[in-house]
Amino acid sequence: MVTVSIIMPVYNVEDQLERAISSAINQTFQDNEIILVNDGSTDKSGEICNQYKQKSSKIKVIHKKNEGSGLARNEGLKIAKGKYVYFADPDDYLSHHLIEENMKIIEKEKSEMIVFGFYEERIIKNNKKIIKNNKKIIEEKYPLAQRVKNKKDFREQFQQIYDFHPYALWNKMYRKTFLEKNDIYFTNQNVGQDALFNIMVLKYVQSISVNKSAYYHYVFRHGSSVNRYREDRFESEWNIASQLELVLRELGMDKKFKNIIYKEYWNAVYLELVNLNSCNCPMSAKEKKLRVESILKKEKIKDALKERNRNNEKNPFVLTLVTLLNRNKILSALRVMELRVKMGNKRIEWVNLLKNKMNH
Incomplete structure (x- = not known):
């Protein structure tokens, strides 16, 4: 048995893959x-995987038909021999001490999982110049929670746990027997497989180690991916919100953390507004309006919108959207989001470049 299995789903990332594997x-x-x-x-990613397999005896390669990253990770789990499991993405990369330092903590504390910090790297394209002239802004992020020794600790610290990227896989390492014992695996949902996986983890976990150092390099590239329309986007996000609500209810925590439940349902609405303004969305303005109207009829969504108002939403953009939707001004909300989608990347780039200059 090896100590740690690093599982990496790979799909069309030939430009970043070698750095991730290395x-x-x-x-x-x-x-x-x-x-x-x-x-x-469909690019050279499969060939790169095979090349590295020839270079290192510790690398195993599985080739399968395209079914999504969740089912790809399941294939990795089936053959994993490690005492611990770590999921990495192929377009990011790991600091050299990630496995060693987190494995030592989880071993010492005999926890079921460990949560650690990460670096968020933002690649800012400058007037579409070639990659070597791009700007890079790096921000370190750390978990807020303390060590969780039992379910009582978990309940007391759930807000802090939730506030630090609870659905990400790459800032966590899991004990494999914990996953097996509780039959935790990935679904075939197109969007949010990692969220559904971690919701099941939250349902069963009793002990969590916390490392407030950063190890993983999450690389966010503005303009590197096209915002694609997904027909089932809202249903996927609704399922995530519903599953979290169900788990919190089973744990007797749903009333205490209603704010989190409402936030998840609001996220489903927000992301659908983004989705409807995707560049390849085939729907007319009238069809988009009818789509949003049908969503707003759901009681959970009505409650979530009321809660955003009651909480005195501080984000002016979100407050604008909530106000418009509560007043049933759907076309106006869609136009506001359309502007946000079109201008978002340019605004974010400008703000980050300004912050970078002020910090130097």
Whole structure:
């Protein structure tokens, strides 16, 4: 048995893949295996996986048809031999001490999982110049919670746990027997498989180690991906909100954390407004309006909108959307979001570049 299985789903990331694999190979802790699951890539990603398999005996490669990252991770879990499981993404990379330092803590504290910090790297394209002239802004982010020793601790610290990227996989390491015992695996939902996975983790977890140092490099590229329309986007986000509400109810925590439940339902609405303003959305303005009207009829959504108003929403953009939707001014809300989608990246780039200059 190896100590840690690093599982990496791979799909059309030939430009970033070698850095990701190399960062996994070059860990200071070497008693690990790296499972690359090529999820039907149509570029050279599959070839790169095979090349690295020839270079390192610790690399295993699975080639499968394209079914999404969740089912790809399940294939990795099936053959994983590690005592612990770590999920990495192929377009990011790991600091060299990630496995060693987090494994030591989780071993010492005998926890079911560990949560740690990460670096958010924002690649800012400057007037569409070539990649070497791009600006990079790096921000370190750390968990707020303290060590969780039992379910009582978990209930008391749930807000802090939720506030630090609760659905991300790459800032956590899991004990494999914990996942197996509770039958925790990924679904075939197109969007949010990682969220549904971690909601099940939250349902069963009794002990969590916390490392307030940063190790993972999450690379966010403005303009690097096209905002694509997904027909089932709202249903996927609604399912995430519903599953979290169900788990909190089963744990007797739904009343205490109603704010979180309402936030999840609001997120489903917000992301659908973004979705309807995607560049390839085939719907007419009238069809979009009817779509939003049908969503606003749901009682959970009505409650979520009322809650955003009662909480004196501080974000002026969100407050504008909530006010328009509460007044049933759907076309106006869609136009506001359309402007946000079009201007969002330029605004974010300008703000981040300004912050970067002020900090130097």
